[in-house]
Amino acid sequence: MTRRFACDWLLRGTLLAVVAAAVPAAAEVTAQRCDHGAVIRIDGQPFAEYWTRSGNKPIVWPIIGPTGKAMTRFWPMADAPGEKHDHPHHRSLWFTHGSVNGISFWDEAGRKGAKPGTIGTTVHREFVKIASGKQAQVVTRNDWIGPEGKKYLEDERWLTFGVEGKIRWIDFDIVLTASNGPVRFGDTKEGSLGLRVAETMKVDAKLGGHIVNSEGLVDANAWGKKASWVDYQGPVDGEKVGIAILNHPSSFRYPTYWHVRTYGLFAANPFGLHDFTNEKTTDGSYTLPAGQSIKLSYRLLFHTGDEREGRVAEIYAAYAKLGK
Numbered sequence: 659m660t661r662r663f664a665c666d667w668l669l670r671g672t673l674l675a676v677v678a679a680a681v682p683a684a685a686e687v688t689a690q691r692c693d694h695g696a697v698i699r700i701d702g703q704p705f706a707e708y709w710t711r712s713g714n715k716p717i718v719w720p721i722i723g724p725t726g727k728a729m730t731r732f733w734p735m736a737d738a739p740g741e742k743h744d745h746p747h748h749r750s751l752w753f754t755h756g757s758v759n760g761i762s763f764w765d766e767a768g769r770k771g772a773k774p775g776t777i778g779t780t781v782h783r784e785f786v787k788i789a790s791g792k793q794a795q796v797v798t799r800n801d802w803i804g805p806e807g808k809k810y811l812e813d814e815r816w817l818t819f820g821v822e823g824k825i826r827w828i829d830f831d832i833v834l835t836a837s838n839g840p841v842r843f844g845d846t847k848e849g850s851l852g853l854r855v856a857e858t859m860k861v862d863a864k865l866g867g868h869i870v871n872s873e874g875l876v877d878a879n880a881w882g883k884k885a886s887w888v889d890y891q892g893p894v895d896g897e898k899v900g901i902a903i904l905n906h907p908s909s910f911r912y913p914t915y916w917h918v919r920t921y922g923l924f925a926a927n928p929f930g931l932h933d934f935t936n937e938k939t940t941d942g943s944y945t946l947p948a949g950q951s952i953k954l955s956y957r958l959l960f961h962t963g964d965e966r967e968g969r970v971a972e973i974y975a976a977y978a979k980l981g982k
Contacts, residue, residue, distance in 0.1 A: 685821050689794035696788055696796050698819045705819060705826060708796050710782035712749050713766045716800060718817070719750030723960040724824040727894045729901055731854045731922065741857045745769070748854040748923060751958070753832055754780060755929065757844025757943075758811060761804045764848040778804050786814065793820040812837045825968065826960040831982065835951040845942040847882075847917050847933035851956055852925040855901060859892030860922035867892030869918055870965050872974070878920055882934030884913045887974050889965040890924050899962055902970045906955035908982040911944075926956060955982045 685701050695708040695716075706721045712735055723729040730750040732738040747766040756764035763780055765772040780800050787797035795818050802811035811834060818829040830851060834841075843849075861867045861877050869877050871885035880888060886907075891900035903926055905914045911928035918924050927934075931942025946952060957977050961968030 684792075686790065687792065687794040687819055687821060688790040689788045689796050689819065690790075691785075691788060696785075698794050698796070700821050700826070705821075706828070708798075708817065710798070713747060714777065715749070715752050715754050715763065715780040716782055716798065716815075717749045717752045718828070721751060721828075721960065722826075723894070723899050724826055724962055725894065725897045725899060727856075727897070727899070729856050729859070729894060729899060729960055731857055738857075744921075745854070745923070748852065751828075751853045753813075753815065753830070753851050755843055755850045756846040756848025757842075757929075758802060759804075759842055760844065761810065762848070763802060764846075764852075775805050778802055778810070780813075783812075793818050795819070809838050811835070811841050824962050825973070828958045828960075829956070830958065831953065831955045833951050833953045834946065836946040836948050838948075840948050841946045843929045843944045843946070845929055845932040845940075847927065847930040849917070849927040849929055850925065851903070851927075851954070852917075852923065853901065853903070853958070855890050855892070855922045855924055856894050857922065858894055859890060859899070859901075861892070861920035862922070863892070865893050866898065868964075869920070871916065872913075872971070880916060880918055882915060882917070882930075882936075884915055886913050886978070887970060888916050888918055888924070888926075889968065889970050890918065891964050891968075897962070898964065899960070900964060900968050900970075902959040902961065902965065902968060902973075904957040904959070904970075904974045904977050906957070906980070906982050907978050908953070909955045910952045915942075926954075928954070953982070 695710045698706045720728045733741045734746045754763040756762045761778040763778040783799045789795045814833045816831040859867045869880045871880045871888045887904040889902040914926045914928045915934045917927045929942045931940045
């Protein structure tokens, strides 16, 4: 590790040990402010941290799974043994898009192929709510600012953190509002809810990692396809774990397309139809009229074993019935 976490992730240069035993049903999930955002704990043990800014956007990092190990990659926020230093904009868990009125909020300066003067920044404006209990909530408002300083878009995102037995979860609900004129979300594969799995989990590591979606497609065949959910599973420190992202039926353009790659990128993107279908006449762009909003809703599950042990299909069926 090359940097010190601001809350409770490092002690004398090593990651704090986390109790890996099953969490009781009555676990307390807390969210507390810290100098860079908020830290979330389950019965006092680390689960996740919300950063108001890393690179050019808010992120969630680290995310500690049910075995007590981090399930998303560390770089570029910190170094970890064996991690590749590719795609510096892939920061654990984030939400952006690669074409918002022609501006890329997905890219970062320093990324290969990124064009100077075309990169935007998602700026944290305020915390609306930070709450603890059987679930914890972090609610924020953010402004999408172009390279020239103009505001193009704003969002309100609700992150709800919970636990059920060996399964930890984060509900990610976001409302995008065209508060300063119409906003065009361009057709590009570079978006939108993104996650980068731990290095050993990725399919390309050839350590047993796999991608499985709700339609039964696996690995590279799941890329660019519509699905209600996708599970990315593989080993972390010798223990098989998985991350599933579920798309709620109320979400804009459900079921979403998936920009999920065998090298570890895991993203849900409802706008990239041209890239995903490879049809020249298809245009997945969408213009949000001034003053109007769209909502996208997802649940992220962090579980042990494969999608069956993680009860992904069962949990999705219950999640789909929730009002959003």
